[in-house]
Amino acid sequence: MKKRITLFLSALFLVSGLWALVLPQEKIKIAVIPKSDAALFWKSAHMGAKLGAMAAADVEIFWKAPLTESDQEQQIAIVEQCIAKGVSGIVLSPISYDALSEPVSKAMKKKIPVLIFDSALKGKAGKNFISFVGIDNRKAGGLAGEYLAKLLKGKGKVVLLRYVKSQANTTEREEGFLEAIAKHESIRVIVKDRYAGGTTDEAKKASMNLLSQLKEADGIFCPNEQSTMGMLYALRDANLAGKIKFVGFDTPAPVVEALKKGEVSALIAQDPSRMGYLSIKTIVDYIRGKKIDQTIDIGVCVISRENLNDANVQKLLSLPSSVE
Numbered sequence: 001m002k003k004r005i006t007l008f009l010s011a012l013f014l015v016s017g018l019w020a021l022v023l024p025q026e027k028i029k030i031a032v033i034p035k036s037d038a039a040l041f042w043k044s045a046h047m048g049a050k051l052g053a054m055a056a057a058d059v060e061i062f063w064k065a066p067l068t069e070s071d072q073e074q075q076i077a078i079v080e081q082c083i084a085k086g087v088s089g090i091v092l093s094p095i096s097y098d099a100l101s102e103p104v105s106k107a108m109k110k111k112i113p114v115l116i117f118d119s120a121l122k123g124k125a126g127k128n129f130i131s132f133v134g135i136d137n138r139k140a141g142g143l144a145g146e147y148l149a150k151l152l153k154g155k156g157k158v159v160l161l162r163y164v165k166s167q168a169n170t171t172e173r174e175e176g177f178l179e180a181i182a183k184h185e186s187i188r189v190i191v192k193d194r195y196a197g198g199t200t201d202e203a204k205k206a207s208m209n210l211l212s213q214l215k216e217a218d219g220i221f222c223p224n225e226q227s228t229m230g231m232l233y234a235l236r237d238a239n240l241a242g243k244i245k246f247v248g249f250d251t252p253a254p255v256v257e258a259l260k261k262g263e264v265s266a267l268i269a270q271d272p273s274r275m276g277y278l279s280i281k282t283i284v285d286y287i288r289g290k291k292i293d294q295t296i297d298i299g300v301c302v303i304s305r306e307n308l309n310d311a312n313v314q315k316l317l318s319l320p321s322s323v324e
Contacts, residue, residue, distance in 0.1 A: 027060045028287055030280060031082040032091045033075060035119070035167075037065035038199070039225045040252040041272045045118070048276025049091070055277075056284040062087070069226070070164050070198035072096040079103040083110060089283045093118040097168040104129055115283040117275055120168035125294040130286050133279045133296045134169070135270050140300045141173035141223065144247045144268050145180025147302055148219045151245040151265055155186035156218030161207060162195045163227050173223040173249065173268075190217065196227035203230020208237070217244055225250035228267075232258055251303065251317055259305060267303045269316055274298050 032049050034042045046063055053059040064082070066074040072095040080103055082090055090107055092114055094100035101122045104114045108129065116125070117133040125132045148158065158181060163170035174192075181187050191213050196203035203226050207214070214220070214235070222228040228248030232255060235241040241263040248255055249268045258264040275298050286292050303313055 027058050028056075028088045028284055029060050029062065030089045030091060030283060031062045031064060031078075031085075031087045032276075032279075033078050033082070034063075034065050034093045035069040035075070035095050036067065036198070037063075038068075039250075041225050041250055044272040045276035048273035048278075049280050050276075051273075052277040052280030052284075056281060059280065059284055061280065066095065068198040069095060069167070072099045072166075076100060076103050079107065083107050083112060087112060089287055090114045091279045091283055092116055092121075094121045094168070095119075096166045097171075098122050098166065101128070113283060113286055115279055115286075117279040118169055118272075120172070131282050131292055131294050131296065133275055133282060134298065135300050136297055137169045137172035138176035138179075140249075140268050140270070141176025141178075142180040143176075143300065143302060144173070144221050144223075144249070144266075145177040147266055147268075148177075148221055148245060148247045149181060149184045149187060151247075152187060152219050154184050157188050157190045157216055158219040158221070159191040159210065159213055159217045160189060161191070161203070161210070161220070161222050161227050161231055162193070163222075163224050164195060164198055170223040170227075177221050177223070187219075196222070196230055198226070200226045200229045200233070203227045204233045204237075205230075207231045207234030211238055214238065214240060214244065219245040220247070222246075222248050225252050225255075228252075228255055228264075232263065235263070256303075256317060259303065259308065262305070265304070268300055269303050269313075270300050271298055271316055 036042060049061055053061045064078050075095045083106060090112060107114050114129045115131050116129050123129060162174050181189060191210060196206045207230055222231050245265045247266045248264055251267055251269050255264055259267060278296055282292050307313055
């Protein structure tokens with residue numbers, strides 16, 4: 001009798017194993033929520049996320065973006081919708097350092113892991129969310145400050161055009177820039193409390209409102225793609241492009257062309273495609289029970305006319321400008 005039971009159980013386990021091999025596995029569904037979908041940065045991050053999903057296998061991503069990078073209420077609503085749908089995980093670049101912490105906490109309590117990328121969220125990785133993937137933004141801002149100080153030979157007047165209040169990544173870049181500039185006694189920051197707004201058009205308008213200060217400035221720093229592009233267009237309209245040392249952030253094609261022409265002095269560059277890829281890889285590894293790092297720093301580099309044709313720089317600049 002015991003022998004028959006043993007044979008029966010063995011056969012049952014064998015059949016169950018075969019069915020597990022035959023039946024398709026349920027896909028892991030990851031919601032990716034950026035700050036917006038307008039900038040090249042986000043399009044490249046989207047591409048990287050799609051590649052990460054393909055490499056992980058049996059993973060499906062849902063890309064859902066607010067209309068602008070200043071609409072935190074819409075982003076909160078998107079997170080709430082994803083929680084209600086019961087996705088497997090959420091990858092989020094929070095518009096607000098503080099305001100998104102509550103919906104993220106809600107998701108985590110419902111056993112929906114949340115990974116933060118690009119811009120920091122209030123809380124601690126490994127506790128309030130599973131991991132952060134991005135750059136050291138304060139260090140990147142400091143790099144911009146030191147490079148601009150070098151271009152100015154340690155003296156002159158500087159304009160900082162900030163981006164949007166409450167966004168952790170650009171705020172950290174701005175503060176890192178000011179800390180670096182403060183080390184140079186002969187450099188004076190003549191503008192440091194003006195904000196670009198969430199779009200290139202708003203940034204151009206804000207820059208035009210600074211024309212009197214820009215005309216006496218020796219250097220400028222802008223902390224992201226939209227502020228950099230808006231400032232560039234304003235400088236062109238005012239016939240100031242190329243006359244002021246200008247360090248921008250990110251690498252949209254129009255700004256890279258401006259770098260080639262000498263209208264921009266340098267760009268602080270990150271790799272949004274790699275950021276998107278590693279965000280998906282990390283959250284999928286977590287869901288599948290693998291050990292993950294709580295912080296993944298993808299690094300930044302300075303791009304100037306001198307190193308523009310370097311192989312690594314060209315590889316970074318060759319990222320597609322759209323995602324099909």
